[in-house]
Amino acid sequence: MARTDRLMRLMDRLRRLPAPVTATRLAAETGVSPRQLYRDIATLRAGGALIDGAAGLGYTLTEDPALPPQSFSRLEIEALRLAVESLAGVGDAELVQAGRDALARIVATLPERQARQALHAVMRCFLQTPDRPAPQVDLGLIRAACWDEQALRIDYADLAGQRTQRVIWPLGLSYSDRSLMLLAHCRLRMDYRVFHVNRIAAASPTGDSFRPHRVAMVRDFARTRGERGASAQR
Known part of the structure; x- marks a missing residue:
């Protein structure tokens, strides 16, 4: 795991787990050794995070300079909660967890009244697990x-x-709840293709980059699809 991702995960666990959190629990949650955990705590402190506690006592995050105070309307809070919950109906497990982690970080920056509103949102999503074949890759x-x-x-x-x-x-x-598709430019057909991800039996990087073509290609695909749709309606 990249160092930045590891530190972000540690900050996330410090925000979400009941304080004080033991080093053993934090090490298990972030997938590192206790020795690495102590080094990561020191790195976060050096970066300005106020983390109380010590080995054997547990740790408490008292201030996170990376998360300035935020304010949202009641409707914005409900919309964020609903968007994250709806991921369970279309996304894979990793994407769903990422949404939940992001929402937890946002809620951690809210004033107490708004944080309570986020925890007791009235708009809920009751979508079931995606009804589609699991990917093989x-x-x-x-x-x-x-x-x-x-x-x-x-x-x-x-x-x-x-x-x-x-x-x-x-x-x-x-x-979507029925399919997971991958838009790509196929170098075999030299054209755009939309692949069913569950039909990809194997995938591996070639080591070749197509940067910086992606944005222009997505724009070109959208334009081409729009022109084909307009022609079909004539």
Whole structure:
């Protein structure tokens, strides 16, 4: 795990877990050794976070300079809570947890009255677990390839069951309760394709970058799709 991600996870656990939190609990929650945990606590303190406590006593986060005070309207708070809850109906487990962690960090910066409102929101989402086939590949790898603009080599079975191996430039993921799709530029077909993620049998990075083409390509895909839709309506 990258150092920045590890420190963010530690701050998140300090905000969310009942204080004081023991070093043993924090080490288990963040997946590091106790010795590394003590070093990470020291790093956060050096960065300005006020963390009370010590080894054997537990730790309490009393002030986080990375989270300035925020204020939201009651409706904005409800909207954030509803958006995060709705992820359970379309997203994978990692994405759902990321949404919950982000909301917890936001709530931690709210004044006490607004924090109570966030905990007792009246707008709720009762969507069930996504009713779609589970992916065969690591979604984290695909997300990282999209973010980092890195080409992937995939083993794909189309709707007719025909298997092909191809290199793609992954541009973005589309979530719904029925399907999870990957928009990419297929280097085999030299055209845009939308792949069913559950039909990708294997995926691996090629080490080749297509930066900085992603934004322009997504814009081009949207324009092309719009033109095709307009032609079909004539």
